[in-house]
Amino acid sequence: MxxxxxxxxxxxxxxxxxxxxxxxxxxxxxxxxxxxxxxxxxxxxxxxxxxxxxxxxxxxxGFIDTHVHLILGTAHRNHGPKSYNHVMGEDSDALMLLRCVRNGYLHLMKAGVTAMRDVGARNRITLDLKEGLSAGLFHAFPAVQVCGRSITMTGGHFHFCNEEADGPEACRLAVRRLVKEGADFIKVMGSGGGTYITDARRASYTVEELRAIVDEAHRHGKVTTIHCLATQSVVNALDAGFDCIEHYEFQEMDYTRNFNRAIGRRMIDQDVWLSPTIQTGYRRMESLRALRDRRPLTPGEQEALTYFEWKQEGQLYVTGELYRMGARKFIMGTDAIAEFGDYAIGLELLVAAGLPTKDTLRAATSNAAAACGFDDAGMLAPxxxxxxxxxxxxxxxxxxxxxxxxxxxxxxxxxxxDSLALFPHGPGAAAPPVRRRRPDPQVIRT
Ligand SMILES: [Zn+2]
CATH class of the missing domain: 2.30.40.10 (Urease, subunit C, domain 1)
Structure with missing residues (x-):
């Protein structure tokens, strides 16, 4: 001793x-x-x-965040629009890697997140991060598991991460490529999402394609998780045997959101890990409400607020219903895209949905550790x-x-x-373009 x-x-x-x-x-x-x-x-x-x-x-x-995107964290970006397309278009891999370091540190120091799972980044960014951590380049960082790039259909959600695959053979190949590059687990985009041109109401992959991915991942001992906003994508994920389902928003073709109990029953009976990412959009909703108290919202802002309220109400309802039906395999994920270091609000929302505090804390610790395979974490035990x-x-x-x-x-x-200020919250964006002074127009007289 x-x-x-x-x-x-x-x-x-x-x-x-x-x-x-x-x-x-x-x-x-x-x-x-x-x-x-x-x-x-x-x-x-x-x-x-x-x-x-x-x-x-x-x-x-220490808390565990099962759903982060470390390359983002671009709230308060100091110029220009903040859509995925702009962030992906403007920011280099190198800048994103630096942001990963800042974001992980914020999560650790501000929120007490000591382990996390990155569920989708571009190119080799998180794989390089992982390599740096494994090499012991720095210690003040949560334990990390990375999927490298999320697998998506051509033009699908997060296609800008550069792992598009279509058809069972290409899907299988994508898994092998990711395993070769060092992925800890496999993440798939099972429906559209916030990416421009994708449709959240539609399943992206066929069951055949998804089965190829799950089969190949499991052959390599890798856990699988899948982003599912569309109801059909949840069904496909269950048919294919995924270990974990993210979001499960039950979006229908007529733009309604309809929790289907028969599907909910299957999610429970198949013993799938449930990742409601309950706080996605919550801060945006809050800030739009605060804005509304100060001045009338523009039509665009009002539309956004209505959307986020609809989303929030649905997530609380579905999570609460699943709990009441007997689901216990919830795991806590922030889906941190804008803000890192903002974790506890998700736990408050799980309680608001109807989970007892003990189940909520399990979602943040032992459940999350078991779902991700953090054998060393999630539990205070010798x-x-x-x-x-x-x-x-x-x-x-x-x-x-x-x-x-x-x-x-x-x-x-x-x-x-007291060292939190070393990695402050901030824009995390590419520097604003330098405005060059135009030379005075020269008038050429002849
Ligand atoms: Zn996500």
């Missing part, structure tokens, strides 16, 4: 699975791993230990990586406590919480 023990003490603790302590708890850390977890009756810290006391603290496993978050208050009593992160420990490193 040679005196290198760190002891985190708080008032309450939830281990991520079932055990909770309410009147005193501590976690002992040695060599980057958890050595012991105690409630009120725990022994005093060993001599020479570094003890961190949080009298009001709620101790939790032998696990020492990824620990301390929040103010007990989140089992009030989930909003998860938004008040006071200390993050990553792999045993007690992180300096």
């Amino acid at each position: 040679d005196g290198h023990t760190t002891v985190i003490r708080g008032r309450s603790l939830f281990d991520g699975v079932d055990t909770e302590h309410r009147e005193g708890a501590s976690v002992w850390i040695e060599a980057g791993r958890i050595r012991a977890v105690y409630g009120r009756e725990g022994p005093p810290p060993p001599p020479g230990a570094r003890v961190l006391d949080f009298p009001d603290g709620g101790i939790l496993p 032998g696990k990586a020492a990824d620990v978050v301390v929040v103010r208050g007990n989140p089992l009593d009030d989930i909003r406590a998860t938004g008040d992160v006071v200390q993050v420990v990553k792999g045993g490193f007690v992180l300096p919480m």
